[in-house]
Amino acid sequence: QVQLVESGGGAVHTGGSLRLSCVASAASGTIISGIRNMAWFRQAPGKQRELVAEITRDGAANYADSVKGRFTISRDNDKRTVGLEMNSLKPEDTALYYCNADIRVQFSLRTYWGRGTQVTVSS
Numbered sequence: 001q002v003q004l005v006e007s008g009g010g011a012v013h014t015g016g017s018l019r020l021s022c023v024a025s026a027a028s029g030t031i032i033s034g035i036r037n038m039a040w041f042r043q044a045p046g047k048q049r050e051l052v053a054e055i056t057r058d059g060a061a062n063y064a065d066s067v068k069g070r071f072t073i074s075r076d077n078d079k080r081t082v083g084l085e086m087n088s089l090k091p092e093d094t095a096l097y098y099c100n101a102d103i104r105v106q107f108s109l110r111t112y113w114g115r116g117t118q119v120t121v122s123s
Helices: none
Strands: 001-008 011-012 018-026 030-044 052-054 061-063 071-076 081-086 095-105 108-115 117-122
Touching: 001 095, 001 108, 011 081, 018 030, 018 095, 030 071, 030 081, 052 071, 052 081, 061 071, 081 095
Parallel strands: 011 117
Antiparallel strands: 001 018, 018 081, 030 052, 030 095, 052 061, 071 081, 095 108, 095 117
């Protein structure tokens, strides 16, 4: 009924930049009443999924220490999108990046995940 679709992943060298985007969409007949927190997670091979950055509906953002000063999260409530600007990328940023959002559909609030977009940083 509700999907999160990521885009913008790719392969860059150390020091490069990428911008990820994610849009929330609903199937015909499904009404999205609101979107609360939106976030980006990532999972590298052999590692647990970790929070990269999150942002409230009002725009308050929180970042993992490893990306502070390099990544910027943003959202557009009208377009139901969340973005992640990634600068000064490092090989350790290589991972599958997932979009995450708490979405209210009619009277039900639940957490949704995208399928992920790959980011590869080579030295």
